[in-house]
Amino acid sequence: MTDLTEPLSAFMMRVAGPGELAGLARLSGGANMESWAFDWAGAGAGGTGAYVLRRAPSAEYMADRPYGHTDEAALVMAAHGAGVKAPAVVGVLADGDGMGTGYVMRRVIAEVSPAKILANPPPSLIADLGRELARIHAIRSETIPAAIPLMDTAAALAELKARFLSYGGDRPVIALAIRWCEDHLPDPAPPVLVHGDYRMGNIMVDVAKEGGGLAAVLDWELAHRGDAHEDLAFGCMTVWRFGQLDKPAFGVGSLAEYFAAYEAAGGATVDRTRFHFWLVYRTLWWALGCLQMGQAWRSGADTTVERVVVGRRTAEQELDLLLLLEAEVPEAERNRALPPSPIAASEPAGEPTNREMVQAVRDWLNETIKPGAEGHAKFQVAVAMNALGIVMRDLDAGARAEDKPLADALLSGTKTLAEPGLLAMLRRRALDKLAVDSPKYAALARARALWGG
Structure with a gap:
C-alpha cells in the first residue's frame, strides 16, 4: 500500500x-x-x-x-x-x-452506518431526505460540469442487456426483468441532475443530539442528468433498506411521507408508475452490478476478496425482482405451492470433506487472525470469512441460478410467468440460491413467509 x-x-x-x-x-x-x-x-x-x-x-x-x-x-x-x-x-x-x-x-463528523442510523433515526430524517433530493434536482444546469452525461433510458437498458448476455445470459430472473423493462419503458422525462447513488450508506446523519438530521450527501461518482424518479426510487430498493422492510422509503418511513416532503420542497409531482419502473430498473442494474464485480475479479482488474463476495449478492436482487414483478401474474400462479428443495447432502464420513477443510480455515481466521486485525484489515478478514461461509453452504446445497434455455425464452417473450408452475419454480430457485449466498438478507425470511417456502 x-x-x-x-x-x-x-x-x-x-x-x-x-x-x-x-x-x-x-x-x-x-x-x-x-x-x-x-x-x-x-x-x-x-x-x-x-x-x-x-x-x-x-x-x-x-x-x-x-x-x-x-x-x-x-x-x-x-x-x-x-x-x-x-x-x-x-x-x-x-x-x-x-x-x-x-x-x-x-470531513463531516456524523454517522454513516445504516444500521446505527436506522436503529433510531431522527424524526426529521424522512423529510430531510425528500427535501435534499429536491434541492439536488433543482441545481441549475449551467453550474453542472459539461462532462456530466445525459442518460438515455432506452440506450442504458440496451447496455444492461448487452452486459447480461456477455456474462452468459443464463439467469432467468434477470432475463425476465430486462424483458419487463423493455415492455414498460417510460417516455423521456425533463432532465435534472440525478445523484445516482442516493441511499443509506451514502448519507451522513447527526444522531448524537436532539433535533439532529441529515448532515451530508456523499459519493457523487454516479451522478448524471436524467429522470428524477431514478433518484427517488434508488434509496427505496429493498437492499438499501437494511432489513427495515416495513418502511419502504430508505428504511425510515413511508413512501407517502417521502414523496410529500420532496414535492413540498419544490420537487415535481411523483408519478407512481414511473417510480415503480425505476425501482425495477435499478434493482436489475444492481443485480448486473454484482455480476460485474465477479467479472472484475475474474479478469484480474480487481483481485480483492470483496469483489467475489459482492458478486454472489446477485441472488438478493433476483429475489427482489420476483417480488416486484409477480403482482402482474395470474392469481392461480401466485397461489401455487412451491416445489420441494433438492435433498440435502448426507453427513460426511471418512477423510475430511472439502466443506470441513473450508470450515477449518474459516475457524482459524475467526479465532487467530480476526482478533488482532484493525481498521480496513479487520474488514477484509470479515469479508474473507463471509466468502468461505458461502462456499461451505454451496458445497452442502449445490444451488444454481443458471438456466440458459429458460433465460432465452423469457428474454424473447416466448415464455412468461403466466405459464403454469414457472413462477413457483423460480421462487423455489431464488429461495434456495439466496439461502446459500446471503442467508441473513431480510427479504429472504419475508419471501419464505409469503410463498410458503
Missing part, C-alpha cells in the same frame, strides 16, 4: 497552508474508491480541521468512467454552492501530487 503521508502533507501545504498531518487512516467500505481520513493542524484556523481524501490509486480505476475526479469535484462544489449538504471540497489532486486522482474535502 502506498504511503500517503508525505505526498498528502505536501498537497495540504499547498491548499491549506503550513501545518502538520495526523491520524491518517483508511475508512472501511468504499466498493470502488479509497477514502482516507486525516487531521490537519495548521498555523491558522482556516486550514485546521478534519479532512477526507477520496482517491483512485491509478488511472486504470477511472478508465471506464464517463468523467474523472476533476469534474466530480466540480460537481460536488456546485452542489455545495447550491445549498445541498454536499462536502466542501478544498482541493483536487494533480498529476504531480503522486497520489493518483482524487480530491480532498472537509
